[in-house]
Amino acid sequence: MSTIPSSPKLHASSAAARQRAAITVASCTIFGAVAQILIKVGMSPAHLDTTGKGLVSLVLAVITDWPLVAGYACYGLFTVAMVLALREGELSKVYPIIALTYVWVTLLSYWLLKDTPNWYKNAGIAIIVLGVAILGQGGEQE
Amino acid sequence: MTPLMWRSMGLVFFAAIVGSFGSVFLKMGALRLNKSILSFVNSRLILGVGLYLASSVFYAMGIRGGELSVLYPLVSLGYIFTLVWSKIFFNEPITRYKVAGLCLILVGVFLVGVGASR
Numbered sequence: 001m002s003t004i005p006s007s008p009k010l011h012a013s014s015a016a017a018r019q020r021a022a023i024t025v026a027s028c029t030i031f032g033a034v035a036q037i038l039i040k041v042g043m044s045p046a047h048l049d050t051t052g053k054g055l056v057s058l059v060l061a062v063i064t065d066w067p068l069v070a071g072y073a074c075y076g077l078f079t080v081a082m083v084l085a086l087r088e089g090e091l092s093k094v095y096p097i098i099a100l101t102y103v104w105v106t107l108l109s110y111w112l113l114k115d116t117p118n119w120y121k122n123a124g125i126a127i128i129v130l131g132v133a134i135l136g137q138g139g140e141q142e
Numbered sequence: 143m144t145p146l147m148w149r150s151m152g153l154v155f156f157a158a159i160v161g162s163f164g165s166v167f168l169k170m171g172a173l174r175l176n177k178s179i180l181s182f183v184n185s186r187l188i189l190g191v192g193l194y195l196a197s198s199v200f201y202a203m204g205i206r207g208g209e210l211s212v213l214y215p216l217v218s219l220g221y222i223f224t225l226v227w228s229k230i231f232f233n234e235p236i237t238r239y240k241v242a243g244l245c246l247i248l249v250g251v252f253l254v255g256v257g258a259s260r
Binding site for chain 1: 168172191194198201202203205206209210211212214215218221225235236237238239240241242243244245246247248249250251252253254255256257258260
């Protein structure tokens with residue numbers, strides 16, 4: 001248990017290592033999106049009533065708010081995976097793959113949170129994801 | 143657009159800025175990792191995680207007051223800051239592709255904002 005998964009070359013990452021990092025980040029976006037839905041549900045006034053609460057009862061309300069706690073647990077897993085993935089690639093290149101999360105969050109918001117779907121939102125998300133993909137290409141033009 | 147919606151959007155935008163600093167410190171910390179598990183205990187990684195946590199508190203307060211399908215996309219505005227910090231701290235080049243990508247992100251966020259008031 002004294003070692004962490006690591007490539008022999010820490011700083012000069014190979015193409016294979018970068019690709020591995022990209023795949024790791026992409027699969028983590030599912031966790032990231034589920035975390036957002038859980039946090040949103042946990043923060044809703046129905047789950048977390050903050051009115052007239054002192055600090056102690058507020059902290060107690062937060063740590064016993066299971067969707068919020070579960071959401072942050074997912075978010076924590078997502079963050080740890082990011083740390084490992086970020087070792088392998090350029091920040092501006094690995095980070096944007098997280099953009100897939102925008103698609104999952106939007107779809108899950110429509111489905112589970114009954115947000116109002118419309119074409120402005122859909123087009124906006126598509127353009128954001130395209131923008132992030134192009135931004136990721138920027139690392140190649142050196 | 144109600145005042146509550148503006149407040150929610152402001153909180154999420156601020157969270158995105160704090161989060162962009164978080165990524166920088168996570169990257170700095172991650173570069174210092176070696177084969178020892180103890181290398182996870184380094185000041186930059188801890189600061190990075192701390193900034194992420196702080197960011198998520200503002201974010202959680204923000205999404206309380208509006209639709210997630212509108213507020214979550216605002217997080218993408220953090221890329222603007224990430225690009226600048228990547229140049230300053232890691233000397234990563236700002237290329238035309240990156241600038242074009244950022245412009246598209248701004249257009250996308252604008253459209254999602256328009257969708258919010260429908």
